[in-house]
Amino acid sequence: MTSGVRRIVYSPRYRIDIGPHVYPTAKYEALHRELSAAGGWSWIEPEPASWEDLALVHTGDYLQKARTGTFTPAEIAEIELPWSPEIVEGFRLMTGGTVIAAHRAVETGLGIHAGGGFHHAFANHGEGFCLFNDVALAIRMLQRDRRIARAAIVDLDVHHGNGTSMIFDGDRSVFTFSMHQQHNYPVFKPRSALDIGLPDAVSDDEYNSRLREALPQVFASDPQMVVYLAGADPFEGDQLGGLALTRAGLLERDRIVFEACRAAGLPVVVTLAGGYARRLEDTVAIHRATIELAARTFDPAAKTG
Numbered sequence: 153m154t155s156g157v158r159r160i161v162y163s164p165r166y167r168i169d170i171g172p173h174v175y176p177t178a179k180y181e182a183l184h185r186e187l188s189a190a191g192g193w194s195w196i197e198p199e200p201a202s203w204e205d206l207a208l209v210h211t212g213d214y215l216q217k218a219r220t221g222t223f224t225p226a227e228i229a230e231i232e233l234p235w236s237p238e239i240v241e242g243f244r245l246m247t248g249g250t251v252i253a254a255h256r257a258v259e260t261g262l263g264i265h266a267g268g269g270f271h272h273a274f275a276n277h278g279e280g281f282c283l284f285n286d287v288a289l290a291i292r293m294l295q296r297d298r299r300i301a302r303a304a305i306v307d308l309d310v311h312h313g314n315g316t317s318m319i320f321d322g323d324r325s326v327f328t329f330s331m332h333q334q335h336n337y338p339v340f341k342p343r344s345a346l347d348i349g350l351p352d353a354v355s356d357d358e359y360n361s362r363l364r365e366a367l368p369q370v371f372a373s374d375p376q377m378v379v380y381l382a383g384a385d386p387f388e389g390d391q392l393g394g395l396a397l398t399r400a401g402l403l404e405r406d407r408i409v410f411e412a413c414r415a416a417g418l419p420v421v422v423t424l425a426g427g428y429a430r431r432l433e434d435t436v437a438i439h440r441a442t443i444e445l446a447a448r449t450f451d452p453a454a455k456t457g
């Protein structure tokens with residue numbers, strides 16, 4: 153028997169065929185393979201988010217286009233993914249994965265999704281490899297079902313969480329925190345509740361001290377759950393990132409987030425978000441370290457200290 157926190161939401165169908173692309177959907181499968189080989193994990197197969205539920209976040213017009221493949225060429229260029237029924241289904245499935253992980257977080261204190269973190273999806277359009285905003289949907293569904301009233305998002309992907317910030321703009325029930333590389337995509341960065349735009353080439357110590365300083369402000373919003381976007385792309389070897397964190401520095405980042413949430417008694421949902429290292433194994437190792445640390449931190453049976 154694996155303990156309650158050693159369960160991971162994942163599907164082999166996350167390896168979506170998007171053609172030759174910088175976004176390696178193979179990372180999900182590689183992560184599953186490695187963790188399965190290490191042993192001690194069990195897996196939860198998600199259900200696709202329903203079109204009805206997706207309407208809690210997205211406009212009817214946008215969902216209609218996604219469903220029927222009637223995006224304009226300009227819209228496809230902005231999403232930076234081809235359209236196919238398989239791709240839309242894959243993203244609905246990954247969105248459903250974050251929804252299940254969020255339910256698990258509320259029930260057990262930790263929900264791990266080996267996927268998700270599509271923070272560039274807006275209510276009315278997709279961008280930057282993101283079709284549906286899984287993080288926003290998971291929060292909206294838990295709020296609708298009165299499981300939580302307030303949530304906080306800790307978005308540490310190297311790119312600003314533009315879609316999420318815009319979706320929750322003016323919504324005081326969801327505190328959006330994004331720490332990102334300032335001079336990087338997206339050019340238009342709608343205001344989050346807290347934004348930290350870092351200069352290029354920031355390394356471990358500066359990054360993690362900025363994070364430590366910021367978290368009290370996040371917790372001051374009195375959230376009942378934290379959704380963590382543990383992007384692997386602040387890594388020094390990332391093709392789409394311009395920060396200079398090492399793998400050790402990224403693990404320390406994760407530790408700061410998890411320890412702070414545990415100290416505050418807050419359930420955490422882990423999503424992977426981006427990761428485009430020149431070597432796929434680096435991206436996979438960073439995500440794996442995040443997941444293993446999350447389970448160690450939130451395992452009630454584990455020794456502390």
Ligand SMILES: [Zn+2]
Binds near residue numbers: 309310311425426
């Ligand atoms: Zn990113």
